[in-house]
Amino acid sequence: MSGAGGWDDPRQVRRVQAAGDAAWDPGAWPFALPPVAQLLAEGLELAPGVTFLVGENGSGKSTLVEAIAEAAGLNPEGGSPNALHSTRRTESPLGSMLTLVRGHSARRWGYFLRAETMHGLYTYLESVGTGPRLHEMSHGESFLEVLTERFDQTGFYVMDEPEAALSFTSCLALVDLLARLATAGAQVVCATHSPLLTALPGATILELGEHGFAPVGWEDLALVQHWRGYLDDPRRYLRHVLEEDGRGADG
Incomplete structure (x- = not known):
């Protein structure tokens, strides 16, 4: 057997889908979000390499990546399958309702990196003595340190808006890291608002919205x-924004 789903399928995770015993209220959050409803109804076939989830605030990007990370056995607050820290659960119940169909040669290594819980992850990593004093670095420097030290082997990686901590130059360094991971056979799912990251050659881009989610070319992305x-x-943009609050385009 060969090809997609065969023994030579290079993907770490072939598909994300609802677990067989999952039950939910379709009118409740987050199940009423169109991308979440589509995922539960149809599943999501993941492409090799890097998949970006793009959409407006509230479209469900973070909800999906958090749930995928949890279904993969990663700490929902960030980290590897071995990370045990927990502060306050804010994730939706979606993760417990998903299952991953893994590739035949998939490794169990992975990492979840999310911008909004980095403080807790740094505190945990320092408490177990793994690596440098991340709290003593700038936000961007510590973020890059985790990326380069933890995203270093074949596995399944999940990221939630990593560009939030990074400068333009650092985002380019992240693009290089993502390209190298994809070449090495790793798989990445990343929620982002960044036109820079989504320009990664060969990446799959899914745009989320009231339609659910669908593949789209970089040139056709609304954010681009x-x-x-x-x-x-x-x-031309600021004129409308400043006029709305009564200040006018020229202050």
Whole structure:
């Protein structure tokens, strides 16, 4: 047997789908979100390499990546399968309702990196003595340190808006890391608002919205079009925003 799903399938995770015994209220959060409803109804076939989830705030990006990370056995607050820290659970119950169909040669190593819980992850890593004093670094430096030290082998990696901590140059370094991971056979699922990251050659981009989720080309992403328009003429965008709050485009 060969090809997708065969013994030579290189994917760490072939598919994310609802567990056989999962039950939920379709009118309740987060199950009423169209991307979540689509995932539970249809499942999600994951491509090799890097998959980006893109959409407006509230579209369900973080909800999906948190749940996928939890279904993969990763700490929902960030870290590897061995990370045991927990502060306050804020994740939805979706993770307990999903199951992953893994590749035949999949490794159990993985890592979940999410910008909003990095303080707790750093505290945990320092408490168990694994690595440098992350709290003594800048936010961006510590983020890159974790990326380079933990995202270093074939496995399944999940990221939630990693660009939040990174400068333009550091985002380029992250693109290079993602490309090297994909080449080495790792698989990455990343929620992002970054047109820079999503320009990674060969990546799969899923745009989330009221339609659910669907693949889209980088050029057709709404966020790419908005950033192009804004950088071309910031005043055209700011005029509307500042007029709405009564300040006017010129202050």
